[in-house]
Amino acid sequence: MKMQSDFSLKPYNTFGIDVKARLFACFNSVQELQELLQMPELKQEQKLILGGGSNLLFTKDFDGVVLQNGIKGIEIIREDEHHTYVKAGGGEVWHAFVLYTLEHNLGGVENLSLIPGTVGAAPLQNIGAYGVELKDVFYELEAVELESGQTQVFTNEDCRFGYRESVFKNELKGRFIVTSVTFRLHKTHKLNTSYGAIKTTLEEMNITQPTIQDVSAAVCHIRQSKLPDPKQIGNAGSFFKNPEIPIILYDILKEQYPEMPAYPVSELTVKVPAGWLIEQCGWKGKVIENYGVHKNQALVLVNYGGASGDKVRQLAFDIIQSVKEKFGISLHPEVNIM
Numbered sequence: 457m458k459m460q461s462d463f464s465l466k467p468y469n470t471f472g473i474d475v476k477a478r479l480f481a482c483f484n485s486v487q488e489l490q491e492l493l494q495m496p497e498l499k500q501e502q503k504l505i506l507g508g509g510s511n512l513l514f515t516k517d518f519d520g521v522v523l524q525n526g527i528k529g530i531e532i533i534r535e536d537e538h539h540t541y542v543k544a545g546g547g548e549v550w551h552a553f554v555l556y557t558l559e560h561n562l563g564g565v566e567n568l569s570l571i572p573g574t575v576g577a578a579p580l581q582n583i584g585a586y587g588v589e590l591k592d593v594f595y596e597l598e599a600v601e602l603e604s605g606q607t608q609v610f611t612n613e614d615c616r617f618g619y620r621e622s623v624f625k626n627e628l629k630g631r632f633i634v635t636s637v638t639f640r641l642h643k644t645h646k647l648n649t650s651y652g653a654i655k656t657t658l659e660e661m662n663i664t665q666p667t668i669q670d671v672s673a674a675v676c677h678i679r680q681s682k683l684p685d686p687k688q689i690g691n692a693g694s695f696f697k698n699p700e701i702p703i704i705l706y707d708i709l710k711e712q713y714p715e716m717p718a719y720p721v722s723e724l725t726v727k728v729p730a731g732w733l734i735e736q737c738g739w740k741g742k743v744i745e746n747y748g749v750h751k752n753q754a755l756v757l758v759n760y761g762g763a764s765g766d767k768v769r770q771l772a773f774d775i776i777q778s779v780k781e782k783f784g785i786s787l788h789p790e791v792n793i794m
Contacts, residue, residue, distance in 0.1 A: 458481065459479060459480070459481045459521075460479070460480045460481070461478060461479055461480075462476055462477075462478065463476060463477045463479070463480035463522070464476055465477055465480075465506075465509070465514060465518070465522065468506060468509045468522075468524070469509035469510075469512050469513075469514055469692075470508070470509055470510045470512075470572060470686035470690065470691060470692055470693075471512070471513055471514070471686075471690045471691060471692055471759050471765070471768065472686070472690035472759050472761070473513065473514040473515075473690070473759065473763075473764070473765045473768075474762075475514040475516060475517045475518065475765065476517045476518070477504070477517070477518045477520070477521070477522040478517070478518065478519050478520060478521070479498075479501065479520065479521040479522070480521070480522045480524070481521065481522075481523055481524070482523075482524040482526045483523060483524070483525065483526060483527070484526040484527060484528070484547070485527060486527070486598075486600060486607065486635050489523070489527075489600055489605075489633060489635065490600065490605045492523065493600070493602060493605045494605060498521055501520045501521045502518075502519065502520030502521070503520060503521055503522075503523060503602055503630070504518055504520060504521070504522045504523070504794070505523055505524075505525060505633050506522050506523065506524045506525065507524075507525055507546070507547070507573055507574035507576050507577035508549065508550075508572055508573040508574045508577065510572035510573040510577075510686070510692055510693065511573060511577065511581065511692055511693075511790070511791055511792055512692065512791065512792050512794055513692060513765050513768055513769060513772075513791050513792070513793045513794065514765045514794050515764070515765035515766050515769055515793060515794060516765070516766075516794075518794065523633070524547075525546045525547040525574060525576050525633065525634075525635075526547040527545035527546045527547040527548075527576070527635055527636065528545045528547050528548055529543075529544070529545040529548070530542065530543070530544045530545070530548060530552075530553060530556050531543055532560075533638065535643075537643075538642065538643055538644060539640050539641060539642060539643060540560070540562050540640075540641050540643060541595060541638055541639070541640055541641075542556070542557065542560075542562065542638065542639050542641055543636055543637070543638045543639075544556075544575045544636065544637055544638075544639070545575065545576075545635070545636055546574060546575055546576025546577075546633070546634045546635045546636055546637065547574055547575070547576060548574060548575040548576075549573075549574060549575075550568075550571055550572070550573050550574055550575055550577075550578055550583075551569060551570050551571065551572075553565070553575050554566070554568060554569050554570075554672065557639075557641055557668075558668060558669050558672055561643075561668070562641035562642065562643070562668075563641060563642040563643075563644075563645035563646065563647075563668045564588075564592065564593035564639065564640075564641045564642050565588070565593055565639070565641070566647075566668040566669070566671045566672040566675065567585055567586040567587060567588035567648055567651075567654075567671060567672075567675055568583060568584070568585055568586075568588055568590070568675075569672040569675045569676050569679070570675065570676045570679045570680070571583055571585060571693070572686065572692075572693055575634075575636075575637050576633070576634035576635065576636075576637065577634070578590050578637065579594060579597055579615060579617075579622055579624070579634060579637060580622055580624045580625060580634070581620045581621065581622065581625060581790070582615075582617045582618065582619070582620055582621060582622050583620075584619075584620070585675070586648065586651045586654055586675055586678075587648045587650060587651030588648055589617070589619075590617070591612060591615070591617035593639045593640055593641055593642075594612050594615070594617070594637070594639060594640070595611075595612065595638045595639055595640040596609055596610060596611050596612070596637075596638050597609070597610050597615070597634050597636065597637045597638065598610075598634070598635050598636045599632035599633060599634045599635060600632065600633045600635055601631060601632055602630070602631055602632065602633065603631070607635070608632070610623075619697065619700070620697050620790055645667070645668050647666060647668065647671055648671075649666065649671060649674075651719075653678050654671065654674050654675065654678070657674040657677055657678055658670060658671075658674050661673070661674065661677075681752070682752050682753045683750075683752075683753055683756060684750055684752075684756065684758060689750075689758050689759070689760060690758060690759030690760070690761070690763070691750065691756050691757065691758045691759065692757075692791045693755075693756065694730075694731075694753075694755040694756065694790055695755060695756060695757045695772060695789060695790060695791050696730040696734070696755055696772075696775075696776075696787045696788065696789060696790055697730065697787070697788050697789070697790045698727050698728065698729055698730045699727070699728055699730060699733075699785050699786065699787060699788070700721050700725045700726070700727050700728075701725065701726060701728055701785055702724060702725055703723075703724055703725060703726055705784070705785075706718055706726050706728065709783060709784075713736070716728065716732065717729055717732055728785065730755055730779075730787055731753060731754040731755040732754075733779045733782075733783055733785060733787070734749070734754040734755065734775055734779060734787075735754040736782065736783075737775070737778040737779055737782055738778075739754055739775055739778070740753075740754040743760070744767075744771065745763070745767070746759070746760045746761055746762050746763045747759050747760060747763035747767055747768055747771065748760070748771070749771075749775075757771060757772060765793075765794075769793055772789060772793075775787070
């Protein structure tokens with residue numbers, strides 16, 4: 457473990473924002489992490505845990521220590537008649553884990569293909585896409601408490617998962633580092649092809665009896681056609697959560713905007729695509745200096761090179777305000793603004 461100072465975080469966040477950390481270190485095991493946390497010079501430092509940096513917008517230098525999770529490894533730990541339990545290190549790339557499940561013909565995360573970030577970061581916001589959420593296959597995780605250095609196990613119930621939410625974004629925010637996650641994956645596959653353009657894409661691929669591998673391929677095709685590659689254009693994927701609104705409000709808006717899409721959540725609420733709302737406000741494809749809104753997906757804010765985090769944050773707030781004024785709906789960032 458090497459502690460580095462005045463360390464550039466530009467390569468470590470997918471927005472490509474050029475900020476620095478006063479201190480930076482990477483750990484590759486639970487023991488290394490515990491040793492770092494015991495260092496007297498780090499005890500009082502503000503700490504930021506970094507995975508793939510795909511869900512962050514830095515607006516200034518970080519005056520503390522950034523700890524990057526480098527814990528790798530994927531293993532099957534047990535099986536029963538219907539399920540296989542797979543444990544993955546917190547530093548594993550999420551899509552690499554998805555590929556592992558496909559290679560072993562284990563179902564449950566194929567709809568979550570190509571989501572950027574790491575396994576350890578995935579439970580923090582209960583990642584989801586195309587009708588599937590992480591909580592659907594989550595079994596438990598192990599995490600180290602920053603203050604004590606002790607390891608703790610969290611069950612599905614302990615994590616209090618919600619829509620892009622968990623206990624780690626609320627009561628326990630900034631208190632734990634996820635070192636491993638165990639998933640309960642399916643031997644018998646229950647495909648979810650009803651959400652988004654998956655069914656249409658499979659038809660275009662001339663696939664009538666899809667496998668989990670086919671669903672993953674379709675999801676990858678859709679994501680690549682809509683979302684910019686962070687290696688080419690700085691972005692953090694979907695910047696906003698899809699808002700959930702009362703059906704009563706939706707029915708009122710539907711009279712004024714007949715094309716407004718929605719997905720049922722409960723008997724009383726529906727989920728409205730944030731991208732549609734943003735596009736109706738004229739933001740899709742808008743370029744301001746060296747940043748803006750992506751031309752193919754209004755949910756994605758982009759840094760074309762050299763933009764400051766402050767500028768991108770202001771753009772996000774301007775979008776939120778315009779959607780509120782037009783529709784009376786409040787948008788909330790999915791990305792963590794630092």
